[in-house]
Amino acid sequence: xxxxxxxxxxxxxxxxxxxxxxxxxxxxxxxxxxxxxxxxxxxxxxxxxxxxxxxxxxxxxxxxxxxxxxxxxxxxxxxxxxxxxxxxxxxxxxxxxxxxxxxxxxxxxxxxxxxxxxxxxxxxxxxxxxxxxxxxxxxxxxxxxxxxxxxxxxxxxxxxxxxxxxxxxxxxxxxxxxxxxxxxxxxxxxxxxxxxxxxxxxxxxxxxxxxxxxxxxxxxxxxxxxxxxxxxxxxxxxxxxxxxxxxxxxxxxxxxxxxxxxxxxxxxxxxxxxxxxxxxxxxxxxxxxxxxxxxxxxxxxxxxxxxxxxxxxxxxxxxxxxxxxxxxxxxxxx
Amino acid sequence: xxxxxxxxxxxxxxxxxxxxxxxxxxxxxxxxxxxxxxxxxxxxxxxxxxxxxxxxxxxxxxxxxxxxxxxxxxxxxxxxxxxxxxxxxxxxxxxxxxxxxxxxxxxxxxxxxxxxxxxxxxxxxxxxxxxxxxxxxxxxxxxxxxxxxxxxxxxxxxxxxxxxxxxxxxxxxxxxxxxxxxxxxxxxxxxxxxxxxxxxxxxxxxxxxxxxxxxxxxxxxxxxxxxxxxxxxxxxxxxxxxxxxxxxxxxxxxxxxxxxxxxxxxxxxxxxxxxxxxxxxxxxxxxxxxxxxxxxxxxxxxxxxxxxxxxxxxxxxxxxxxxxxxxxxxxxxxxxxxxxxxxxxxxxxxxxxxxxxxxxxxxxxxxxxxxxxxxxxxxxxxxxxxxxxxxxxxxxxxxxxxxxxxxxxxxxxxxxxxxxxxxxxxxxxxxxxxxxxxxxxxxxxxxxxxxxxxxxxxxxxxxxxxxxxxxxxxxxxxxxxxxxxxxxxxxxxxxxxxxxxxxxxxxxxxxxxxxxxxxxxxxxxxxxxxxxxxxxxxxxxxxxxxxxxxxxx
Numbered sequence: 001x002x003x004x005x006x007x008x009x010x011x012x013x014x015x016x017x018x019x020x021x022x023x024x025x026x027x028x029x030x031x032x033x034x035x036x037x038x039x040x041x042x043x044x045x046x047x048x049x050x051x052x053x054x055x056x057x058x059x060x061x062x063x064x065x066x067x068x069x070x071x072x073x074x075x076x077x078x079x080x081x082x083x084x085x086x087x088x089x090x091x092x093x094x095x096x097x098x099x100x101x102x103x104x105x106x107x108x109x110x111x112x113x114x115x116x117x118x119x120x121x122x123x124x125x126x127x128x129x130x131x132x133x134x135x136x137x138x139x140x141x142x143x144x145x146x147x148x149x150x151x152x153x154x155x156x157x158x159x160x161x162x163x164x165x166x167x168x169x170x171x172x173x174x175x176x177x178x179x180x181x182x183x184x185x186x187x188x189x190x191x192x193x194x195x196x197x198x199x200x201x202x203x204x205x206x207x208x209x210x211x212x213x214x215x216x217x218x219x220x221x222x223x224x225x226x227x228x229x230x231x232x233x234x235x236x237x238x239x240x241x242x243x244x245x246x247x248x249x250x251x252x253x254x255x256x257x258x259x260x261x262x263x264x265x266x267x268x269x270x271x272x273x274x275x276x277x278x279x280x281x282x283x284x285x286x287x288x289x290x291x292x293x294x295x296x297x298x299x300x301x302x303x304x305x306x307x308x309x310x311x312x313x314x315x316x317x318x319x320x321x322x323x324x325x326x327x328x329x330x331x332x333x334x
Numbered sequence: 335x336x337x338x339x340x341x342x343x344x345x346x347x348x349x350x351x352x353x354x355x356x357x358x359x360x361x362x363x364x365x366x367x368x369x370x371x372x373x374x375x376x377x378x379x380x381x382x383x384x385x386x387x388x389x390x391x392x393x394x395x396x397x398x399x400x401x402x403x404x405x406x407x408x409x410x411x412x413x414x415x416x417x418x419x420x421x422x423x424x425x426x427x428x429x430x431x432x433x434x435x436x437x438x439x440x441x442x443x444x445x446x447x448x449x450x451x452x453x454x455x456x457x458x459x460x461x462x463x464x465x466x467x468x469x470x471x472x473x474x475x476x477x478x479x480x481x482x483x484x485x486x487x488x489x490x491x492x493x494x495x496x497x498x499x500x501x502x503x504x505x506x507x508x509x510x511x512x513x514x515x516x517x518x519x520x521x522x523x524x525x526x527x528x529x530x531x532x533x534x535x536x537x538x539x540x541x542x543x544x545x546x547x548x549x550x551x552x553x554x555x556x557x558x559x560x561x562x563x564x565x566x567x568x569x570x571x572x573x574x575x576x577x578x579x580x581x582x583x584x585x586x587x588x589x590x591x592x593x594x595x596x597x598x599x600x601x602x603x604x605x606x607x608x609x610x611x612x613x614x615x616x617x618x619x620x621x622x623x624x625x626x627x628x629x630x631x632x633x634x635x636x637x638x639x640x641x642x643x644x645x646x647x648x649x650x651x652x653x654x655x656x657x658x659x660x661x662x663x664x665x666x667x668x669x670x671x672x673x674x675x676x677x678x679x680x681x682x683x684x685x686x687x688x689x690x691x692x693x694x695x696x697x698x699x700x701x702x703x704x705x706x707x708x709x710x711x712x713x714x715x716x717x718x719x720x721x722x723x724x725x726x727x728x729x730x731x732x733x734x735x736x737x738x739x740x741x742x743x744x745x746x747x748x749x750x751x752x753x754x755x756x757x758x759x760x761x762x763x764x765x766x767x768x769x770x771x772x773x774x775x776x777x778x779x780x781x782x783x784x785x786x787x788x789x790x791x792x793x794x795x796x797x798x799x800x801x802x803x804x805x806x807x808x809x810x811x812x813x814x815x816x817x818x819x820x821x822x823x824x825x826x827x828x829x830x831x832x833x834x835x836x837x838x839x840x841x842x843x844x845x846x847x848x849x850x851x852x853x854x855x856x857x858x859x860x861x862x863x864x865x866x867x868x869x870x871x872x873x874x875x876x877x878x879x880x881x882x883x884x885x886x887x
Contacts (some may be wrong), residue, residue: 017658031765034543038473041782042393042480043771045802054472055543071542078542084567085385086547095568159603166603167595169569179568284570292596295728297763300542 001325008321012314019310020303022073024065027299033057034081037297047086070301077304083289089300092258092289093308098179100284104270105279106201107208112263115213119220119259120252123228134179134217141214150207154280157203167282170197204281208273212266219262223255230254257328264320268313355522373506374884375589376866379601379613380441383570383594388551389520390463391474395875399521399614400592401477403879405523405556408437409514413870413878416689416787418469418518422451422557432509433492437502440715443581445526452652453496458527460494460504462535471539474545478519481512481785509827515786520876526555532857559585559880570594586868586883598730604809605629605863611884614875618676618735621859633678636855637687637873639732639792640781642723642744643850647806649776651716658848660710661777664751666702669852670743677737682852683842688698689873691829692789692836697844699852706845707751721757723748724775729762732858732875733781739776741779744853770804780804783858784874790824791837797849798824799828805849812847 035051036043052058056067063094071078077089084092122131157164165171177184180226182201185194227233228251236246274287282288286305293302384397389405392398410421423437443451464485466475473483482490490513492505505514516522525535531552540546553562559582560574562782572592576585595601600618601613616624621631623738644661646652648720669683681699686692686771711717725741734740741757749757758775760766770778790798800808800817816839823835843849860877862869868881 031760032763036767036771037379037763039476040394040767041780042476043767044799045477047476050472054469056540057543068542069395077542079544079546081544086545086551087412087567088546089542089544098568118451148469154603160609166607167600168593176566176568181569190594216417280600281595282570282597282600284568284594288596295761295763298544300544312853 005318005322008314008318012311013226014189014313016307016311018137020069020307021065023303023306024068027302028064030297033297034299038081060113070250073305080298080301082141082298083292087136089298089304093286093304095179095250096284096286096289097308098181099283100263100271100274100278102180102182102201103195103204103208103274103285104267106205106266107270107273108212110205110209110265111213111216111266114209115216116220116259119217120224120247120255123224126225130222134221138214140195141210142216144210145276146207146210146273147280149210150204150277151281153203153207162259163198164199164203167280169200169283171200200283204277204283207280208270208277211273212263212270212317215266216259216262220255220259223258224251227251227255247282253327260323260327261320264316264323267316270310271309335354340717361375374587375591376587376612376879376882376884377591377593377610378879379595379604379610380572380592381594381596381598381601381614384565384572385476386551387565388525388547388554388567389523390397390478390523390525391470391538391545391547391551393476394886398876400572400574401556402520402558402876403428403560403590404558405520405525405554405733406521406558407517407523408439409517411518411786411872411876413881414872416635416784416873418515418787421518422456422524426514428509428513428827430827432513432825433506435504435506435514435608436497437504439500439502441500443557445529445555445557446561446577446578446579447526447529449528449555451524451557452499453502454456454499455527456502456720457494457496458530459524460491462525462527463531464489464491464524467535467538469540469545470756473536474539474547481516481522499623507565509825510720511790511824511826511832512788516787519785523556525550526599529555543602546862557576559591559878561775563589583880585880587879590879608863611859611866614860614861614870615730615732615858616861617730618859621861622677624861629861630864630866630869631827631859631861632871633676633857633859633874634871635681635687635873636733636857637688637875638691638781638783638855638858639682639685639687640733640740640853640856641682641685642853643770643775643780644744645773645778645804645806646823647809647818648773649721649787651714651719652776653749654714654716655846655848656714657716657719658851660707660714660716660751661697661753662700662848662851663703663707663710664753665700665851665853666735666746667699667704670740671854673738674743675854676859678857680855683856684844685850685852686789686840687784687855690784690787691787691833692794692823692840694837694840694844697841700844702747704727704751711751711753718752718754720754720756720778721748722758723771724758724766724778726762726766726779727759728764729766731781732783733854734779737779744779773806786874789839790820793836793839793843794820807849810847810849812849816843816847816849854885 002179032108039047057119072109080089080092118134122134125131158166172193174190175188177187182194233250236250274285277289278285278287289301290305355573368422380396382396384400385392385394389401407421409418410424412419422440424440426435426437428435438454445451463478466485486558490506492507495503497503529550534548535550537548538545547674558582561575561577563573563575565572574590576588586779595604598617604610605613625631644652651657670680683697684694707875725737745755769775770780797803797807797816798820800813819839823832825838826835858875865884867883
């Protein structure tokens with residue numbers, strides 16, 4: 001087990017290095033860039049040259065990469081020059097990360113809480129109304145773009161009905177502890193703040209939940225169907241075990257394996273949806289920072305976010321593999 | 335995973351949902367409304383995060399909008415106009431040669447850290463501004479670099495002397511029309527000398543591809559009607575509180591909250607949901623809808639210019655005056671203004687708006703004349719000439735609300751006179767500005783919003799520098815002459831004489847040089863809801879929020 005984890009961690013380092021090279025080369029190859037983004041219409045040849053030199057952008061790209069790598073290894077990813085100018089890129093990331101985690105957490109929570117029972121029930125009553133309705137629902141979930149759903153939700157619930165906030169994370173003063181606004185309110189017993197933050201999360205979470213919901217539902221349904229056909233389920237039934245025991249111990253436990261993988265993969269994929277959801281709902285998370293960073297050519301921030309997202313992706317996969325090994329002992333012996 | 339996991343998750347979801355349902359009931363406390371009176375809050379939707387809170391290191395409108403409420407300069411723009419008036423200096427007097435300026439300072443003014451504002455404080459500020467390290471000179475001190483024309487021996491700035499506590503004397507290297515108007519720039523606002531020193535104000539460093547700022551940049555100290563309470567980066571809000579010891583009329587609202595909302599349509603929705611009281615630069619297509627909704631769309635006088643740039647170096651045919659005149663005649667400015675630009679926009683006859691001293695009232699916008707344009711092209715042997723004509727994507731500017739639509743209209747006009755136009759488009763920060771600077775396009779759309787009331791800030795910026803300007807005037811037969819004439823006008827001390835020189839230059843640019851085509855002036859707007867009173871729209875988009883009061887509906 002330990003060797004398995006160590007091997008995967010080494011892979012993570014390698015992936016991060018390879019990605020940093022590719023990312024750096026790619027960003028450098030894009031037209032435009034920091035200098036014109038920072039100077040705007042006022043740029044003259046002289047001011048451009050001075051700024052290019054000051055930022056070391058007149059150096060060959062490999063030299064720039066080397067100095068980036070040296071600094072990055074010490075935790076210095078440079079300073080944001082567009083998303084939040086003057087703030088270290090790493091700090092921009094750490095300040096915005098909680099918003100994305102909160103959003104993804106609630107989106108995943110909604111998706112899992114709806115998809116698991118619905119998937120199970122749909123499989124149990126295969127061909128029934130619930131089954132068909134859920135399949136259509138999940139198809140719509142996959143087919144409708146997240147930003148469109150986000151717009152619809154915002155239009156109806158925030159603008160037409162006015163029961164939800166239009167945008168942002170929180171609209172009342174609150175004490176900050178961890179940066180996770182819902183949690184902060186609980187920790188400081190500022191219930192209003194927690195509720196206010198939660199309220200701001202409802203619509204974006206639902207919008208973002210649409211894709212993982214659809215995927216998890218379909219996999220749960222298929223997986224439960226497979227398991228229901230297994231001999232051991234029939235054996236359990238013939239032994240007269242209670243429905244609850246069969247569902248919990250035999251069906252769900254075995255059906256969950258592919259579902260866990262799907263949830264893991266969806267966690268990584270949530271960031272893609274978060275870019276759009278955060279932008280539509282003006283949530284200051286890393287998704288909107290990514291969009292803003294591209295627009296303003298804020299390469300330090302882009303580098304940190306993309307590298308960190310890649311790391312999260314690899315780590316999530318690692319965790320999934322470990323969970324797999326825990327749930328299914330056969331994996332460990334292979 | 336235990337068998338009960340789904341149950342736990344479900345319960346958690348149920349809890350979440352019930353919490354959400356509960357929070358719905360608590361919607362009354364939302365937003366920037368508040369009641370009228372001393373404790374009210376003005377909530378404004380800002381389009382971007384401020385660069386820094388030290389205005390000296392800033393160059394963008396979003397930063398200045400915030401710092402303007404906290405700092406004041408020696409000279410201030412009069413509310414509602416582009417003219418300058420007293421600020422922390424009550425009056426000023428130039429010497430005969432226009433190089434020495436004596437400022438008489440307001441008395442009884444204190445910085446918010448309790449330090450006194452006096453002539454020594456003024457000099458400490460100017461010495462600080464002039465003494466920038468290499469990193470700051472290259473980027474953050476951009477406004478000084480640009481307005482004072484550099485640092486050290488190159489700089490316009492020479493010295494500052496505190497004659498007595500009430501009298502500060504500034505010396506510059508030559509007379510210039512920019513002085514003292516440029517001192518109204520937010521960047522040159524007065525800061526507490528004690529704070530400047532204690533918080534290492536000048537300690538700017540490069541770090542990677544950005545600039546790291548010292549402590550002063552997070553919490554500088556000014557004399558204005560508001561002070562910074564906090565910048566909540568996790569929630570993207572900036573809170574300012576009233577300066578109770580302000581020397582002048584105290585701010586109407588106790589607080590200003592800036593909510594940073596980059597997306598324009600979201601700002602509109604937030605205004606409609608009453609969670610902000612106003613925002614800047616509403617999209618012209620929304621103006622009517624906003625007004626119908628009970629909001630006040632305050633249209634500012636236009637202090638900008640949209641132009642079509644021409645690059646005779648890239649396309650030598652453009653060196654021929656007849657070709658440039660033909661392009662000017664090809665364009666239907668009036669049609670463009672009425673179909674694509676907001677109400678109040680006007681066709682341009684010259685490269686500056688009519689509020690700037692030196693504007694030539696005798697000039698009329700060139701009327702479209704397709705036949706004449708074709709004739710001129712024929713005479714120049716440039717019939718059916720090829721031209722690359724670029725416009726930017728991913729951007730709107732006050733002078734250019736919809737670049738693509740404007741470009742389409744102009745493109746049709748150019749094709750009508752037989753030009754073969756190759757359309758180029760690039761993202762604003764993704765190659766467009768670079769492309770203009772590197773001379774990649776034969777023709778392109780760009781514009782300018784003035785910093786202060788000075789002809790030099792418009793035509794001086796465009797054509798003054800012969801060696802490097804976007805219009806590549808160095809390859810034309812008039813470039814050197816124009817650049818020299820602009821410098822002469824700028825250094826003319828007598829105001830009437832100077833104004834006459836600029837008027838004459840505008841005529842020459844329009845009729846004899848035609849280095850580019852001035853197209854239009856568009857009024858930018860600012861919108862506030864019906865609870866807001868006392869907002870004075872500024873042509874420089876430099877509104878002071880201390881006069882604003884937010885009342886109950």
